[in-house]
Amino acid sequence: MEKISIETNVQIPMPIAIVGTEFMGRPNFMTVGWITRVNANPPMIGFAMRPNRRTAKTIMQNKQFSICFPGKNLVRETDYVGMVSADVKDKSDVFKVEYGDLTKAPLIKEAGLCLECKLVEQMDFPSNTFFVGEIVGAWCQKDLITKGAIDFVKMRSFFLTMPDNKYWGFGRSYGDAWEVKTLK
Ligand SMILES: Cc1cc2nc3c(=O)[nH]c(=O)nc-3n(C[C@H](O)[C@H](O)[C@H](O)COP(=O)(O)O)c2cc1C
Incomplete structure (x- = not known):
């Protein structure tokens, strides 16, 4: 298949999360797309933030934070806390x-x-700071556990694509992973 050269500032689909902190004695929440697991044991997760976000400054002070994964029921609220800063409005x-x-x-x-x-x-990079946190507690709604695992389809968690700036739900499963033993 023919490939064309495109600009290097490429965005891949991002799972949407909301980082929670305690700012001025109140909870504050911020939407994050640049998030990934970074260590298996102990479990660690990281995300990239612009250092001017109130959330970034608060994490540096508090040294702790939450990460929640919203479902379709929270799309509007997720978008809102990703557009309004706690510096301007209490969230x-x-x-x-x-x-x-x-x-x-x-x-x-x-x-x-x-x-x-x-x-x-x-870790400070030219435009973003990467924060890594150890997951010391995990809470899942009871009815979202199917056969002992988190059911993300039932949770209706969603993804972001850029530059079209769209939220996407899960599509179809393409098959089981770690199953293919030979291509012959
Ligand atoms: C869908 C979405 C994803 C976002 N992802 C990030 C991100 O990964 N990193 C970042 O620094 N800002 C991201 N933002 C922007 C922040 O959420 C936004 O600036 C927010 O208002 C910061 O709030 P705060 O100043 O109260 O911390 C995202 C916004 C949206 C709507």
């Missing part, structure tokens, strides 16, 4: 909030899966 009442074991990692009640994280590393 503490956008979601119903609860807490796990950490005091500065607010969890979104309506989200299917929420993680509590302690900051372990911060």
Whole structure:
């Protein structure tokens, strides 16, 4: 198949998450697309943020945060907390909030899966800072566990593509992974 050269600032589909912090004694939430697991054991997860985000500054201070994965029911709220900064408007009442074991990692009640994280590393790059947190607590809505695993289809979690700036739900499964033993 013929390939053409395209600009290098390529965006791949991103799972959408919401990072929660405690700012001025209130919960604050920010949408994040640049997120990935970074270590297996102990479990760690990381995301890239512009350092001017209020959330980035708060993480540097508090050294802890939450990461929640919203479902289709929270698309509007997710978009909102990704457009409005806590520097301009208090976002503490956008979601119903609860807490796990950490005091500065607010969890979104309506989200299917929420993680509590302690900051372990911060890496500064030219335009973004990459934060790595150890997952010290994980909370999943009971009815979203199917055969002992998190059911992301049932959770209706979603992805972002850019530059068309669209949210996408899961499509069809293409098959089981770690199954193909030979191509012959
Ligand atoms: C879908 C979506 C994804 C986003 N992903 C990121 C991201 O990965 N990193 C980042 O720095 N900002 C990202 N943003 C922008 C922040 O969420 C936005 O600037 C937010 O208002 C910051 O809030 P805060 O200042 O209260 O922390 C995203 C926004 C949207 C709508």
